[in-house]
Amino acid sequence: MGRALQRTAIYVVLGLWLVAVVLPLGWVFVNSLRSSQEFVANPFGLPWLFTGGPEGHARAEAWQQAKANYAKAWVESHFSSFFVNSVIVTGCSLVGIILISAMAAYVLARFRFRGGRALFLYFISGMMIPAQLVLVPLFFQFTWLSRAGSRLLAPFGLELRLHDSLSGLILIYVALSLPFTILVLTGFFKTLPGELREAGIIDGCSEYGVFWRIMFPLARPGIVTAAIFNFIGLWNEYLFALVFVSSAAKKTLPLGLASVSMQSQYKTDFGLMFAALVIVIIPTLAVYMLLQRQLTSGITTGALKG
Amino acid sequence: MARVELRNLCKVFPGGVQAVKEANLVIEDKEFVVLVGPSGCGKSTTLRMVAGLEEISSGEIYIDGVLVNDVPPKNRDIAMVFQNYALYPHMTVYKNMAFGLILRKFKKKEIDERVRKAAEILGITELLDRRPKALSGGQRQRVAVGRAIVRQPKVFLFDEPLSNLDAKLRVQMRAEISKLHQRLRSTMIYVTHDQVEAMTMGDRIVVMLDGIIQQVATPLELYHHPVNKFVAGFIGSPPMNMINGTLYAQNGNVRFRDDSSTIDLIVPEGKRSKLESHLNKRVTIGIRPEDLNENASQTPKPGISIQAPVEVVEPMGSEINLYIAIGKQSATARIKSDREPEINKPLVLDVTMGNVHFFDLESELTLV
Numbered sequence: 001m002g003r004a005l006q007r008t009a010i011y012v013v014l015g016l017w018l019v020a021v022v023l024p025l026g027w028v029f030v031n032s033l034r035s036s037q038e039f040v041a042n043p044f045g046l047p048w049l050f051t052g053g054p055e056g057h058a059r060a061e062a063w064q065q066a067k068a069n070y071a072k073a074w075v076e077s078h079f080s081s082f083f084v085n086s087v088i089v090t091g092c093s094l095v096g097i098i099l100i101s102a103m104a105a106y107v108l109a110r111f112r113f114r115g116g117r118a119l120f121l122y123f124i125s126g127m128m129i130p131a132q133l134v135l136v137p138l139f140f141q142f143t144w145l146s147r148a149g150s151r152l153l154a155p156f157g158l159e160l161r162l163h164d165s166l167s168g169l170i171l172i173y174v175a176l177s178l179p180f181t182i183l184v185l186t187g188f189f190k191t192l193p194g195e196l197r198e199a200g201i202i203d204g205c206s207e208y209g210v211f212w213r214i215m216f217p218l219a220r221p222g223i224v225t226a227a228i229f230n231f232i233g234l235w236n237e238y239l240f241a242l243v244f245v246s247s248a249a250k251k252t253l254p255l256g257l258a259s260v261s262m263q264s265q266y267k268t269d270f271g272l273m274f275a276a277l278v279i280v281i282i283p284t285l286a287v288y289m290l291l292q293r294q295l296t297s298g299i300t301t302g303a304l305k306g
Numbered sequence: 307m308a309r310v311e312l313r314n315l316c317k318v319f320p321g322g323v324q325a326v327k328e329a330n331l332v333i334e335d336k337e338f339v340v341l342v343g344p345s346g347c348g349k350s351t352t353l354r355m356v357a358g359l360e361e362i363s364s365g366e367i368y369i370d371g372v373l374v375n376d377v378p379p380k381n382r383d384i385a386m387v388f389q390n391y392a393l394y395p396h397m398t399v400y401k402n403m404a405f406g407l408i409l410r411k412f413k414k415k416e417i418d419e420r421v422r423k424a425a426e427i428l429g430i431t432e433l434l435d436r437r438p439k440a441l442s443g444g445q446r447q448r449v450a451v452g453r454a455i456v457r458q459p460k461v462f463l464f465d466e467p468l469s470n471l472d473a474k475l476r477v478q479m480r481a482e483i484s485k486l487h488q489r490l491r492s493t494m495i496y497v498t499h500d501q502v503e504a505m506t507m508g509d510r511i512v513v514m515l516d517g518i519i520q521q522v523a524t525p526l527e528l529y530h531h532p533v534n535k536f537v538a539g540f541i542g543s544p545p546m547n548m549i550n551g552t553l554y555a556q557n558g559n560v561r562f563r564d565d566s567s568t569i570d571l572i573v574p575e576g577k578r579s580k581l582e583s584h585l586n587k588r589v590t591i592g593i594r595p596e597d598l599n600e601n602a603s604q605t606p607k608p609g610i611s612i613q614a615p616v617e618v619v620e621p622m623g624s625e626i627n628l629y630i631a632i633g634k635q636s637a638t639a640r641i642k643s644d645r646e647p648e649i650n651k652p653l654v655l656d657v658t659m660g661n662v663h664f665f666d667l668e669s670e671l672t673l674v
Contacts, residue, residue: 195392198359203406203453204380213405217396 028281032274033066039270069271070279073260077272079279081249082256087283089166089241089252090234093173097181097230098223100174105185106215110194120186126179135243142168142244164246172244173234181226188222189215224291231287236280253280308370308383308460308493309335310356315365317351317517325351327517329365333495338487340496340508343540348517350465353497357386357463370460380409385454386463389470391446393438393453399425400434403452417456424452427486444475451483455490464496468503480506501541505529513537530661535670538592538663544627546592547637550667553584561609562591562664566633572609574659580674581664589673592663595627598639600647601654612655616647628653 031039033047045051049062073079108120142162149160162168192215200210216223238254245251251259260276263269310333317326326348333339341349354360356367358379367374374382385406393402400421407417425431428448438446447467454462464483468476484507487494498504504511505525513520513528513536521533532538539545551564553573560573560581571591573581581589598612606613617636620627626646628639630653639655647653664673 193390193392195388195390196394198357199386199388199392199394199453201359202357202379202384202386203457204409209409214394214396 025281028274028277031270032069032278033062034069034271034274035065036268036270038062038065065271069275072269072272073275073279077256077260077276078248078251079253079256079276082251082253083279085166085250086235086253089169089173090231092166092170093177093234094227094230096170096174097177098227101178101181101185101226102216102219102223103211104178105182106189106211106219108182109186109189110197110215120182123179123182126176127183131176132239135239138172139163139243163244164250166250169241169244169252172240173237176240177230177233181230184226184229185219185222188219192218228288228291232284235284309333309368310461310493310495311366311368312352312356313366313368315352315355315367316363317348317355317360318363325517326355329517329519331512331519331522333493335493336491338484338494338496338507338509339512340498340504340510341512341514342498342501342504342508343514343520345499346516347514349497349499349512349514351517352514353386353463353465353495356461356495357384358382359386383460384463385457385459385461386465387447387450387454387467389466391438391450391470393446393449395438397437398434399430399436399438399441399449399452402438402449403456406453406457420456420458421452424456427455427489428452428482443471444479447471447479451486455486458492460493462490462492462494464494466498467496469498469500476503483507502543505541511541513540515540531672532663533672535590535592535665535672538665538672542594544595544638544640546594546663547598547632548590548592548665549632549635549637550588550590552588553581553586555585559609560585562589564591564632566635568614568632569612570609571612571657571659571662573664576660577662577664577674584664584666584673588667590665590667590670592665593637593657594661595638595640597658597661598637598641598655599658600641600643601656604654606654607656610656610659612657613652614655615652616649619646619649621646630655 027044030047031043033049038048047062047066049059049066104123108116108123146160146162149162150158153160162171196214196218197210200214201207205213236254237252238258241252241255242258245255257276257280260273310331312329312331315326315329315331316324318324329348329352331339341352343349351360355362356369358374358377362375369382369384394405397405403421403424404417407420412420421434422431425434428451430445430448430452433441433445433449438449441449447470450467467483468479471479480503483496487507496503496507505528508525510522510524511528512522515536521528521537523531528537528541532541535548539548549564549569551562551569553560553562555561560578561570562573563570601607601611612630612632614630614632614637616628617631618629620629625640625642628641628647630637630639641655665671666673
């Protein structure tokens, strides 16, 4: 009896949680199908696309409106270009973060060497510094670095541009994400059995071989976890993008969203805004759904004795 | 040809713990040598130094006459079976076994042949497509052995490979590894803490204690002629009974009386000369449980029999293990008998005096 009650209570809480998460998402999606006029008339109602509007408002017309919202966001508001920029920045950053963190974490977790502990603490201490605090110094550092780098590269007809460039942004994202990712992955690599390294070495692997052929594949659950967390953070990152990117062609999705909402101070287009929001949200959901299956741990079972 | 030679091998761990001290050992080609000793005796460390997994503090290791101190493990042409199997969980059994060959850039056909042949020898052909987590402990152990044999290395190293298996499987795998050795005819070095494994498998056994090699000998040599008290007590199950007492001369005989005066034995003539220097000194005698036999008529023979109360009776089926009290000490006897002796009643046992060992009390070295 007590157990049944407990279960019911758990499901009630989980149900409420589900509603709290799904409702706003659904609401955003539904409103992305409506015109501003329709939204203002009944912000929480079902869209005319489903119900048919008042005074025989044609469903076909509502469908046109829905498509128009997305077309406007994608083309007129340049979300196509923001989207591509976001994919490049987030993708490249993720690859960089995972590569560097995984290699660093493996060594920090598995090898004992002079200064190893200090190095680990140095990495981790990065988490204690609020990102906002480094914003201004970093800006000037980039100015200096760009100037120095360009001078070096000038003979080759090249120039180093860290401001207002996707590569500059990627650099920042990678650096800021390392502490957390290294912490997570170090913990994960520690759980992998050390005998596998020795078995690999006797089988003929170099230390790199052990890492790439044995340890990295085995760390997949940890790496996926780290990747999802970083993806969500970077995909939605606004502050650094705002400060370091100025030209429209380099803007990422969060900046695009901000400009749409800024415009709406003068003329509100709710349909457009919600459509833009959906464009930003969908990749996050997709990535999560694709990768969450990989999160299941226990991949190392079977390495050592039961 | 793979002769392994250790010369003055030492291992000092950071922090100053000396795990292996001046180990000298020659393992001949095709020999099956077992390193045995209690945990912490340095046997695994020695093996790991041969494998190249542990740095050598000082001394030299030769494989096939080549100094391998600075040769990385992959170039030593060795294969190792780990206590925990250490199978790669993300690879199938086939890939686990093939991995070393793939890294050495063998041709696909050759890899396939070798893996299938090894799988056949070990009876794991039907498991080749499975992942390690879908295997039982015994099957995993076979895969680990298979991974070693596909490489056809000069030397096989086994680091307590059977200690995670249950008793029955252990006995079975023990025989299989012995068979494998006869079949492959390659040099094998096997580490275990289990003296039964050592006795049953090894051509020669290396007994280690505290990082020092105590004795290197064939199983029967170790059993009959241990060099010191430790080896004598370590080899044999149940272990040898060690009883302290004094040697004294009486009526032209050399006799041994234990500290509690429960037993008084006549030293056989053959052993006498070597014990004369210890007359009227304290010594330890070692009597194996199987050298204590029930006296059929229960009439003590002077100088040969012991009379002691029985404390515990353990019927094993073919024989009976008895725990008897000699003074304050407990001793074990292993007798052939159809009826169980009564507990707390004195029992007369005859000692096979020819098999009794004498040790110096201080140095613990064998006197005779």
